[in-house]
Amino acid sequence: MPERSRNPVVRAREKAQEVVSSNPRIRSKARQFGWPYRGREGQWSWLFHRVSGVGIILFLFAHILDTALVGWGPEAYNKVVAVYHNPWIRLLELGLVAMVMYHALNGTRIMLIDFFPKLTDHNAALFWGEMVLFVGSMIPITYIIGKPVVEAWF
Amino acid sequence: MAVQQAPPSEPRAPNPHTPMIGRQRPAGRGAEFWWWLFMRLSGLVLLVLAVGHVLIMHVLEEGVDRVDFGFVALRWNSLFWKTWDWLMLSLALVHGVNGLRVIILDYVRRPGVRAGLTWFFNILGVILFGIGTYVVVSFDCSKWPGAGC
Numbered sequence: 001m002p003e004r005s006r007n008p009v010v011r012a013r014e015k016a017q018e019v020v021s022s023n024p025r026i027r028s029k030a031r032q033f034g035w036p037y038r039g040r041e042g043q044w045s046w047l048f049h050r051v052s053g054v055g056i057i058l059f060l061f062a063h064i065l066d067t068a069l070v071g072w073g074p075e076a077y078n079k080v081v082a083v084y085h086n087p088w089i090r091l092l093e094l095g096l097v098a099m100v101m102y103h104a105l106n107g108t109r110i111m112l113i114d115f116f117p118k119l120t121d122h123n124a125a126l127f128w129g130e131m132v133l134f135v136g137s138m139i140p141i142t143y144i145i146g147k148p149v150v151e152a153w154f
Numbered sequence: 155m156a157v158q159q160a161p162p163s164e165p166r167a168p169n170p171h172t173p174m175i176g177r178q179r180p181a182g183r184g185a186e187f188w189w190w191l192f193m194r195l196s197g198l199v200l201l202v203l204a205v206g207h208v209l210i211m212h213v214l215e216e217g218v219d220r221v222d223f224g225f226v227a228l229r230w231n232s233l234f235w236k237t238w239d240w241l242m243l244s245l246a247l248v249h250g251v252n253g254l255r256v257i258i259l260d261y262v263r264r265p266g267v268r269a270g271l272t273w274f275f276n277i278l279g280v281i282l283f284g285i286g287t288y289v290v291v292s293f294d295c296s297k298w299p300g301a302g303c
Contacts, residue, residue: 050257053250053253053257054253054254054257056250057246057250057251057253057254060246060247060250061278061282064243064247064282064285064286065282065285067226067286067289068285068286068289070223070226070227070230070289070293071288071289071292071293073223073298074222074223074224074298077222077223077226078222078223081221081222081223084218084221085218085219090218093212093218097208097212097213100204100205100208101205101208104200104201104204104205107197107201108201110194111194111197111198114179114194115194141213144213144217145212145213145217148216148217148219
């Protein structure tokens with residue numbers, strides 16, 4: 001029986017490789033391209049960056065059109081912008097603000113590492129620092145955006 | 155004569171302690187390199203423009219509750235906010251559409267679907283850029299008597 005490493009990262013990698021070698025389809029892809037997913041801070045921050053980026057650009061497409069109604073005067077614009085004042089939509093607004101804040105903070109980490117390559121060795125610390133800033137900024141933002149919603153319901 | 159050749163670019167060392175970090179900088183000075191640089195530089199500017207926009211419009215004072223035609227008209231009466239919003243519109247659109255292109259390259263394997271989706275978002279981006287630019291540039295507060303300016 002092969003000896004298992006005590007390092008959890010190495011163990012996780014070995015587990016992933018077992019999964020790869022037991023599935024022929026993944027195995028052939030992994031042979032061609034290597035195994036790109038290594039878990040932990042690197043993979044998850046990257047995944048959230050993509051998901052938040054797609055969410056923001058899809059909203060931006062709609063947001064350009066609703067703002068364009070300003071050119072058609074108060075009646076048209078106020079009718080549409082009233083949607084944003086709906087308490088349910090304000091929950092989506094909170095999600096949007098969270099995606100923008102995450103994308104901005106995580107983008108800053110990516111730029112730091114790309115322009116100062118020595119920081120690569122401190123990626124995990126940078127990611128958790130980023131998480132502290134993210135949660136720290138989202139607490140007051142959630143309070144501010146959520147307060148009128150809660151007041152509208154109760 | 156022995157010509158010293160650069161070693162072929164290796165995949166990242168499989169060191170379990172170093173996670174993969176982001177996208178590797180594209181080699182050379184081709185289009186992908188300039189897109190890579192653009193994403194970072196526009197991101198830096200959007201850090202101020204977009205985060206500032208979100209904080210002003212959604213968080214400060216009463217947030218989005220105070221946003222109506224009069225609020226926007228008053229803002230766009232100033233060249234500063236017009237410039238801010240137009241610059242943010244342009245950079246965010248190009249940044250976002252290029253991000254979609256990179257994601258489509260990663261996940262859409264069939265060449266026709268890949269090209270079709272990429273062009274769909276490119277064209278959508280150009281149309282929205284045109285509409286947005288027209289509305290921001292042509293907006294004239296004095297055209298609307300009730301706007302308060």
